[in-house]
Amino acid sequence: xxxxxxxxxxxxxxxxxxxxxxxxxxxxxxxxxxxxxxxxxxxxxxxxxxxxxxxxxxxxxxxxxxxxxxxxxxxxxxxxxxxxxxxxxxxxxxxxxxxxxxxxxxxxxxxxxxxxxxxxxxxxxxxxxxxxxxxxxxxxxxxxxxxxxxxxxxxxxxxxxxxxxxxxxxxxxxxxxxxxxxxxxxxxxxxxxxxxxxxxxxxxxxxxxxxxxxxxxxxxxxxxxxxxxxxxxxxxxxxxxxxxxxxxxxxxxxxxxxxxxxxxxxxxxxxxxxxxxxxxxxxxxxxxxxxxxxxxxxxxxxxxxxxxxxxxxxxxxxxxxxxxxxxxxxxxxxxxxxxxxxxxxxxxxxxxxxxxxxxxxxxxxxxx
Amino acid sequence: xxxxxxxxxxxxxxxxxxxxxxxxxxxxxxxxxxxxxxxxxxxxxxxxxxxxxxxxxxxxxxxxxxxxxxxxxxxxxxxxxxxxxxxxxxxxxxxxxxxxxxxxxxxxxxxxxxxxxxxxxxxxxxxxxxxxxxxxxxxxxxxxxxxxxxxxxxxxxxxxxxxxxxxxxxxxxxxxxxxxxxxxxxxxxxxxxxxxxxxxxxxxxxxxxxxxxxxxxxxxxxxxxxxxxxxxxxxxxxxxxxxxxxxxxxxx
Numbered sequence: 001x002x003x004x005x006x007x008x009x010x011x012x013x014x015x016x017x018x019x020x021x022x023x024x025x026x027x028x029x030x031x032x033x034x035x036x037x038x039x040x041x042x043x044x045x046x047x048x049x050x051x052x053x054x055x056x057x058x059x060x061x062x063x064x065x066x067x068x069x070x071x072x073x074x075x076x077x078x079x080x081x082x083x084x085x086x087x088x089x090x091x092x093x094x095x096x097x098x099x100x101x102x103x104x105x106x107x108x109x110x111x112x113x114x115x116x117x118x119x120x121x122x123x124x125x126x127x128x129x130x131x132x133x134x135x136x137x138x139x140x141x142x143x144x145x146x147x148x149x150x151x152x153x154x155x156x157x158x159x160x161x162x163x164x165x166x167x168x169x170x171x172x173x174x175x176x177x178x179x180x181x182x183x184x185x186x187x188x189x190x191x192x193x194x195x196x197x198x199x200x201x202x203x204x205x206x207x208x209x210x211x212x213x214x215x216x217x218x219x220x221x222x223x224x225x226x227x228x229x230x231x232x233x234x235x236x237x238x239x240x241x242x243x244x245x246x247x248x249x250x251x252x253x254x255x256x257x258x259x260x261x262x263x264x265x266x267x268x269x270x271x272x273x274x275x276x277x278x279x280x281x282x283x284x285x286x287x288x289x290x291x292x293x294x295x296x297x298x299x300x301x302x303x304x305x306x307x308x309x310x311x312x313x314x315x316x317x318x319x320x321x322x323x324x325x326x327x328x329x330x331x332x333x334x335x336x337x338x339x340x341x342x343x344x345x346x347x348x349x350x351x352x353x354x355x356x357x358x359x360x361x362x363x364x365x366x367x368x
Numbered sequence: 369x370x371x372x373x374x375x376x377x378x379x380x381x382x383x384x385x386x387x388x389x390x391x392x393x394x395x396x397x398x399x400x401x402x403x404x405x406x407x408x409x410x411x412x413x414x415x416x417x418x419x420x421x422x423x424x425x426x427x428x429x430x431x432x433x434x435x436x437x438x439x440x441x442x443x444x445x446x447x448x449x450x451x452x453x454x455x456x457x458x459x460x461x462x463x464x465x466x467x468x469x470x471x472x473x474x475x476x477x478x479x480x481x482x483x484x485x486x487x488x489x490x491x492x493x494x495x496x497x498x499x500x501x502x503x504x505x506x507x508x509x510x511x512x513x514x515x516x517x518x519x520x521x522x523x524x525x526x527x528x529x530x531x532x533x534x535x536x537x538x539x540x541x542x543x544x545x546x547x548x549x550x551x552x553x554x555x556x557x558x559x560x561x562x563x564x565x566x567x568x569x570x571x572x573x574x575x576x577x578x579x580x581x582x583x584x585x586x587x588x589x590x591x592x593x594x595x596x597x598x599x600x601x602x603x604x605x606x607x608x609x610x611x612x613x614x615x616x617x618x619x620x
Contacts, residue, residue, distance in 0.1 A: 265426055266463035270477040271453030284467050366466055366509050
């Protein structure tokens, strides 16, 4: 059919032909009946009105530089607040001359994750060992200091986006192995192991993270002698891991159940026992299946990290909110929350895109 | 019969299995000598697959004894892993590991259990792959191969552990008709090379050509054990005779 249409218009230029096709499409899909005309024009008017309100506020009249709120205009966005406080939003109260340490930790993390995910890296086992066992200690030592000539930066100074990322990464990386053990435990034939896993998963999954964090703050001091001090960051990380490992364990259990029974039987028929079957046959297949579920949980976790304000920690949302309470920048909440919204959206969208590309790559790997 | 003189590789005696209330195997006795080729046939639901799966302890059984070269195979004991290494199994659904290449599928067991180095395991695997006429497919992933090729790779994987006994559980039932022959040819070559095997199959042509003994099962019992000439001549019970009648007419 298309061949006939094309041959009858062979003398027209391609640009005009394309325009005609688009007009025909619009006519068929947007203006076919009176009700379609009404809907299309209402939606178009609403979109224009929205842009009319946002664009001048956010871009045309916006103020980008300034030392305090005197530079701002009452009817437009004042991004000078974000630009001015950018360092604090990224690093919290981490002392300025020491901020390279935060950068170094994230750079090491990014490079080792890249090496681990690239297909042809030699010695992946060394990288994985480094990332899971050496890096958490190295990272803590670098950030906290107090040794090897690094000045001490206590955890109450950590904050901003780097704290958000730290909580998210620590939450996923540490929960990952715990969740695998829990998922295996839930299906185990050993009753004690199975019941312990089920109890853990059901209890921790049934609690809201906010309740876990409140309990850590309010109940924990009662359980220990008066005067015991708890590092709020350690409490936050522990609470997040408790919560996240239960969720991930259920994602992994679903992944294990998606593997046909014949796979474990084939492994058994070779003479593999429980652990070899898990390590060489079921785990690698399970991890491919669960990519979307894990990323979904990671996205939820990154947004949940905002709750650590309960423990007095200022991750990116709360440090921006606190910034808008500063007399120099009083009342710039709108700019702050728009900025934080964009930051979280960017993080989550990047994770989602990454998971899609990883899924495609894994599918391709099974065919090449 | 060959088995009477040499020491048996496998002895099954008084095997009974229930799935809940269903009595799946009733007092099954079977002795297999070295180099012997047994074909097990019978209507579906007669317990053929269940018997084969009990032999390498993929299924638990409630009563009876299975011995491999005199050693009892007990599903609840760690020694079962050693017994399974000595028994190769080929499944109806191939069950290749989809995340590994054909070569890695074959070398996984030898590398992790027999502690062969990767080059040694791979050169041994290439010899097996040439036996199943798959040497040019070594680097491919299972999903890139046809069913017949996957099943031949699965046979090579089972052979890689140097098994004393090969079990085939309906190896051609999941295949398109044009691929059945390539798998049967490989199995015939194995049989001619003296591999001890128990083969559950509906391929009566294969049974006739290869089997030393045909075991006919019905309702969980071994109803008849006969050499192929006697079996296909119909010198046995009515059930087997009617079964042979339906399968051969079905193939014609």
